[in-house]
Amino acid sequence: MSLTRPQSFETVDRVAQATIARFTQGISPHAQISAWIDWAAHLAQSPGRQLELTMEAFSSAARLAHFGMHNLVSDKAERPFAPEPSDRRFNDPAWAAFPYLFFEQAFLSQQQWWRKATRELRGMRPNNAARVSFLATKYIDVFSPSNFPWLNPVVMDRTQREGGANLLRGLEFFIQDFLDVATQSGNGDNGYEIGKDVVATPGEVIFRNHLIELIQYQPTTENVVAEPILIVPAWIMKYYVLDLAAHHSLVRYLVERGFTVFMISWRNPTAKDRDVEFDDYRTFGVMEAIEVVNAVLPGRKIHAAGYCLGGTLLSIAAATMARDGDDRLASMTLLASQTDFSEPGDLMLFVDAAQVAFLEDMMWDQGYLDTHQMSGVFMALRSNELFWARAIQEYFLGERDHATDLMAWSADQTRMPYLMHSQYLRGLFLENRLTAGRYAVNDDVIALKDISVPMFVVGTETDHISPWRSVYKVHLFTDNDLTFVLTNGGHNAGIVSEPGHEGRRYHLAVRPRNDRYVSAEHWRERAKLFEGSWWPAWASWLERESAKERVAAPQMGAPEKGFVPLEPAPGRYVHQH
Structure with a gap:
């Protein structure tokens, strides 16, 4: 008698779990x-x-x-x-x-x-x-x-x-929000137009595949730093948290400092993309972008920067490149990005074997993890600020917050393919393979300690997604020159920290190559405190890690190699809902 369970019974179980998940928001x-x-x-x-x-x-x-x-x-x-x-x-x-x-x-x-x-x-x-x-x-x-x-x-x-007028306004706001949810029109008019009010730094889409568009930004200086910057954003949200309104766009700031900047814009997946793998994001995302940048600027090494999940992916790509003897990177920057997931903070409260299996069944049924299912978890982490305080202010006091560019970006969410997100949750969050010596790329294990290029790592003090002590653990698994910055603010607001932003401060310290490990708390006690934005410190660090002589600003794309400008930035993928 066979002990193998028939696939049909397994399917019944997964359908049942997926049905329950629709009522519990995953x-x-x-x-x-x-x-x-x-x-x-x-x-x-x-x-x-x-x-x-x-x-x-x-x-x-x-x-x-x-x-x-x-x-x-x-x-x-x-x-x-x-x-x-x-x-x-x-x-x-x-x-x-x-x-x-x-x-x-x-x-x-x-x-x-x-x-x-x-x-x-x-x-x-x-x-x-x-x-x-x-x-x-x-x-x-x-x-x-x-x-x-x-x-x-x-x-x-x-x-x-007000004689109850505030309650009437609140009722009107409540009805409007209810209709937005019911009709799934929450990304309506928020006063910020993509390509005009946000995501407006001039540039061109010079490459497109089924997963990414690669944007090259127009230089604003006659001469530029020789080594370009390639930014790998997270795909859990749209990339333009790094290119918001002009006065606090990190992309615009870098371009005005004389850097040639390339940005990956991820495609918003649908149910048809259910079998896209996590490694596809490395292969068709990071590595293809590096190939295109090399075609535009042949012979020049690249300053690679990753934000949030994009930084985790960049770490995997960089370790793979180091293992394979690929030396095309000049440096690596991680912005609120984790490489070790043994202590990932409050988000780990939602991730264990039972929870991952439950999510997998829901995504298996849908083909993806939906936007409102992800936002519900993030809202639960900060329910006082994101739910209760907002409900009191809007529905009882009758006051609507004026939308900001960061709020508009936060409402512009993306989906996650079933197979990719399952592999990410199991391989990194649940099993922590990357720092346990069990993460394989192309059937061969990679190690972060193989990365020899200098690193600049930023953690944020009140980050609920990537707690700074977890981000800091990259010190344990690398031996290179590492500059660590701890800035005030949260996961998004701490990174969007333009010069002139009132109340900004950061700690900074450098660990030389092969230096001894210092615990996070001791590091904080010893690190020097600076007032203001960390952006100038990063820009100066990039300049120090670059060639001393500046070069003429490059052309847009590489038409002679087939990488012609396809359309103006921000391209098509950022508009997908």
């Missing part, structure tokens, strides 16, 4: 339930923790009761519970008035108790402990008094002053 119920079961089972056999939590509950109730009674006769009672420094929900002075202050304190006491209750228990899986703590925080946040108009003094005051 979040695996098993991944959440199993974490809670792990926590509850270990808590049930931990009488010490139970006693601790019971005493904490009585203590919190007593402090809250004392505060409430004392506040009835005096408004100078000290608050027993304080919000997290990053929690801005109760910043408005109106929360200092009774009874709203009591509502705030009652909520914070519950939040503090659950934070202690969901600490890791001896024997728990660490990932389950982190997941339970995260989920408990998000569930408690639902019941924050700031989310209920009759418990929120800011909303109550606005409603009284």
